[in-house]
Amino acid sequence: xxxxxxxxxxxxxxxxxxxxxxxxxxxxxxxxxxxxxxxxxxxxxxxxxxxxxxxxxxxxxxxxxxxxxxxxxxxxxxxxxxxxxxxxxxxxxxxxxxxxxxxxxxxxxxxxxxxxx
Amino acid sequence: xxxxxxxxxxxxxxxxxxxxxxxxxxxxxxxxxxxxxxxxxxxxxxxxxxxxxxxxxxxxxxxxxxxxxxxxxxxxxxxxxxxxxxxxxxxxxxxxxxxxxxxxxxxxx
Numbered sequence: 001x002x003x004x005x006x007x008x009x010x011x012x013x014x015x016x017x018x019x020x021x022x023x024x025x026x027x028x029x030x031x032x033x034x035x036x037x038x039x040x041x042x043x044x045x046x047x048x049x050x051x052x053x054x055x056x057x058x059x060x061x062x063x064x065x066x067x068x069x070x071x072x073x074x075x076x077x078x079x080x081x082x083x084x085x086x087x088x089x090x091x092x093x094x095x096x097x098x099x100x101x102x103x104x105x106x107x108x109x110x111x112x113x114x115x116x117x
Numbered sequence: 118x119x120x121x122x123x124x125x126x127x128x129x130x131x132x133x134x135x136x137x138x139x140x141x142x143x144x145x146x147x148x149x150x151x152x153x154x155x156x157x158x159x160x161x162x163x164x165x166x167x168x169x170x171x172x173x174x175x176x177x178x179x180x181x182x183x184x185x186x187x188x189x190x191x192x193x194x195x196x197x198x199x200x201x202x203x204x205x206x207x208x209x210x211x212x213x214x215x216x217x218x219x220x221x222x223x224x225x226x
Binding site: 033035037042043044045048056058088090092104105106107108109110111113 | 148150152157158159160161162165203205213214215216217218219
């Protein structure tokens with residue numbers, strides 16, 4: 001069974017540009033959540049989707065957005081990139097009917113390392 | 118103060134030693150997750166628990182709901198256990214995971 005797949009693995013963008021990251025969950029998983037990891041802030045929750053609906057959103061500016069498709073694949077978009085957006089972006093999928101936190105094991109992808117120059 | 122605190126931040130030990138990593142949280146949770154992150158970034162879920170104790174191979178995780186505290190133990194540690202270990206709390210009502218800052222574990226041969 002394939003794991004969670006994130007593409008691309010590495011990305012270099014210029015300030016002001018926008019970027020789209022993709023996450024394909026494990027087959028059958030309908031819940032996908034996104035996280036940002038930086039050396040200073042550690043792992044922080046971005047948002048979570050279940051059945052194409054955003055269930056919860058973290059404390060990030062509106063430049064960060066996402067969506068989920070009918071096949072449960074998810075994308076996140078960051079517009080008007082800033083240097084501080086350089087981070088490892090991780091997604092996780094779970095089998096449960098609810099959010100990842102509600103007693104459901106999370107399966108993480110390898111992440112996309114975004115560098116903004 | 119962070120809602121989830123881990124200790125120690127860094128831990129270096131010799132192969133074979135018994136390892137304990139601690140996680141304290143200050144809010145009500147629905148579940149506590151222990152994660153392992155190797156260099157390169159990929160995260161593996163080790164345990165998810167809401168009460169008691171779980172064991173998988175040389176790894177043991179415990180949680181005390183009353184004391185709002187969880188521990189991850191590694192018995193007979195091995196250099197391949199070197200990684201960053203992260204605890205994450207699933208907050209009741211908030212429906213999201215809040216992460217500790219991680220413990221960087223280095224096991225020397």
